[in-house]
Amino acid sequence: xxxxxxxxxxxxxxxxxxxxxxxxxxxxxxxxxxxxxxxxxxxxxxxxxxxxxxxxxxxxxxxxxxxxxxxxxxxxxxxxxxxxxxxxxxxxxxxxxxxxxxxxxxxxxxxxx
Numbered sequence: 001x002x003x004x005x006x007x008x009x010x011x012x013x014x015x016x017x018x019x020x021x022x023x024x025x026x027x028x029x030x031x032x033x034x035x036x037x038x039x040x041x042x043x044x045x046x047x048x049x050x051x052x053x054x055x056x057x058x059x060x061x062x063x064x065x066x067x068x069x070x071x072x073x074x075x076x077x078x079x080x081x082x083x084x085x086x087x088x089x090x091x092x093x094x095x096x097x098x099x100x101x102x103x104x105x106x107x108x109x110x111x112x113x
Contacts, residue, residue: 006059012050017042 015034019042021027028045029035035042 004059006054006057008055009051009053012052014048014050016045016048018045019043 012032014030014032015036017029017031017035019027019029019035019039029042034044036044
């Protein structure tokens with residue numbers, strides 16, 4: 001796998017717009033594009049230039065961390081599914097034993113004591 005390189009910094013222009021929501025309350029939206037250009041219900045308030053320094057970012061560590069988090073989510077989900085299936089199995093076994101117990105009780109109904 002080829003290693004990715006990051007730029008030392010990135011510049012982003014943020015657009016701050018207002019919109020009156022369905023409830024009548026004013027909502028503020030921040031995005032990297034001018035919403036008012038595509039939706040006239042948005043009112044442009046201002047823009048803001050943002051420069052983000054990436055010189056100390058460690059892409060490899062970030063990728064490993066992201067993969068570890070994904071791995072743990074999969075393990076957690078699998079453990080929940082295994083527990084759910086085990087509970088179903090135990091429930092079926094309980095029903096099986098109840099059926100066996102009711103059958104064996106019938107065998108003793110004819111006894112005098």
